[in-house]
Amino acid sequence: MSSDVRTNFATDDEAQHALSPEHELTMLELLDRVLDKGVVLSGDITLSVADVDLVYVGLRVLLSSVEAARRRRGGDELPPSQVVAP
Amino acid sequence: MADPTPPDLPPADKIFARVGDLDEFLRGLDRVTQVLPARVNADEKNVEKGLAQLVLTLIDLLRQLMERQAVRRMEGGTLTEEEVERLGRTFMLLEKRMAELKKSFDLEDADLNIDLGPLGKLL
Amino acid sequence: MIYAYAITAGAPPADVLDGAPGLADAPLAARTVEDVGAVYSRIERGPSPTREDILRHEQVIETLMRGRPLLPARFGTVLRDEAALDHLLTINHKGLAAGLDRIRGCVELGVRVMWDAAGTEVDEADHEPSPGATTGTAYLIVRAAQERRRRSTEARAGELAANLNRLLRPCAKDGVVRVLPSPQVVMAAAYLVPQDRTGEFRNRVTEAGAAFETLKLLCSGPWPPYHFVPELEVPRG
Numbered sequence: 001m002s003s004d005v006r007t008n009f010a011t012d013d014e015a016q017h018a019l020s021p022e023h024e025l026t027m028l029e030l031l032d033r034v035l036d037k038g039v040v041l042s043g044d045i046t047l048s049v050a051d052v053d054l055v056y057v058g059l060r061v062l063l064s065s066v067e068a069a070r071r072r073r074g075g076d077e078l079p080p081s082q083v084v085a086p
Numbered sequence: 087m088a089d090p091t092p093p094d095l096p097p098a099d100k101i102f103a104r105v106g107d108l109d110e111f112l113r114g115l116d117r118v119t120q121v122l123p124a125r126v127n128a129d130e131k132n133v134e135k136g137l138a139q140l141v142l143t144l145i146d147l148l149r150q151l152m153e154r155q156a157v158r159r160m161e162g163g164t165l166t167e168e169e170v171e172r173l174g175r176t177f178m179l180l181e182k183r184m185a186e187l188k189k190s191f192d193l194e195d196a197d198l199n200i201d202l203g204p205l206g207k208l209l
Numbered sequence: 210m211i212y213a214y215a216i217t218a219g220a221p222p223a224d225v226l227d228g229a230p231g232l233a234d235a236p237l238a239a240r241t242v243e244d245v246g247a248v249y250s251r252i253e254r255g256p257s258p259t260r261e262d263i264l265r266h267e268q269v270i271e272t273l274m275r276g277r278p279l280l281p282a283r284f285g286t287v288l289r290d291e292a293a294l295d296h297l298l299t300i301n302h303k304g305l306a307a308g309l310d311r312i313r314g315c316v317e318l319g320v321r322v323m324w325d326a327a328g329t330e331v332d333e334a335d336h337e338p339s340p341g342a343t344t345g346t347a348y349l350i351v352r353a354a355q356e357r358r359r360r361s362t363e364a365r366a367g368e369l370a371a372n373l374n375r376l377l378r379p380c381a382k383d384g385v386v387r388v389l390p391s392p393q394v395v396m397a398a399a400y401l402v403p404q405d406r407t408g409e410f411r412n413r414v415t416e417a418g419a420a421f422e423t424l425k426l427l428c429s430g431p432w433p434p435y436h437f438v439p440e441l442e443v444p445r446g
Contacts, residue, residue: 094260094261095264096267097271100429100430100432101427101428101429102318102407102414102428102429102430102431103411103414103426103428104414104425104426104427104428105414105415105417105418105419105424105425105426106323106418106424106426107425110425111321111323111425111427153352154352154356156352157349157353157356160349160353161353170345170346170349171344171345171346173349174345174346174347174348174349175345175348176345177345177348177349177352178340178345181339
């Protein structure tokens, strides 16, 4: 449900501050970009959760290594790329 | 020049164009942000649930990968009837076990649809 | 520790840096290595992925972006100190300069396309329904049928995405497209569009909507060019 986004980010008062559909969509588009895209200037991304600094290497970085290793071994079951070439 | 955007609202006017209702789009986007641990007030229970979500998603991914392999081989005729039955039973058991784990962590199927980036493309 | 917001062509002028508080209201500063600059602020700990911090991050970037080429950093980019930042700028100078050239005068526009889930026979939760079989063989047979349906859905999505991309891509300098990122989203794309062609792009989105009646299109932006940044050499540790 779309309420997942709000609860994921809610402090108690944020939870009560419902966003309009336009704002919520904007927030989702923004999150998609800032959390997953942009220049990676650091080897690790550091986020603080519950006042604890977590070095978030990133699931994608971890999975990229797995994927790269798999390709080097010559896995033949990879489906065609889902990216449409420009 | 004062910035009119309040600190807790996203920038205005980022919907550049659209064909369709905004509410319909919201329904299709709720999985965008489920990749990262985003709870600020992360008490033990939430951290545990977040980890369970991640682990179960990975297990589910593996299950799907293996099932597809099995289906390919079944359709390609390289499995005996006995092997098909045995594999199918194993997957059935795994699915049952996954359902139990999901239930005990209070996770829905939709919670396991974390976007796994490149690994997701293996499917 | 320092928190990095963006790479810019040269250092933004002091009045711009002073006019935009960073995370935790820390003041912005800039470093440059030749013509490549980075904007940062002091930070005590990694930022929390709260709405407030994320919006502040974006606000800084959008302020800096007015009137200069800029490559936005990912949220959470924390470095040890200015020396580490200088080092990074130095070893990646070529790539960053090229990256800035690439996006000069352009903005990012996002396009998400949804189709009617009811017409695609795909379960809303993208979870193949349990075969509910009593034997292993029946289980796999049902999975095989689901697999075939899934493949045909993907093929249809791919075709739609290719057609839409054909309509939109000519208006852009570059584009990146993902097909069927989720069952209801046919395509999620980002396009690097020159600022003087954004109006044309908007028209094409509307035209696409008219041409594909069963689809809904959402075009968001203009955004900083998050999807069109170079990959850097990053020293570990």
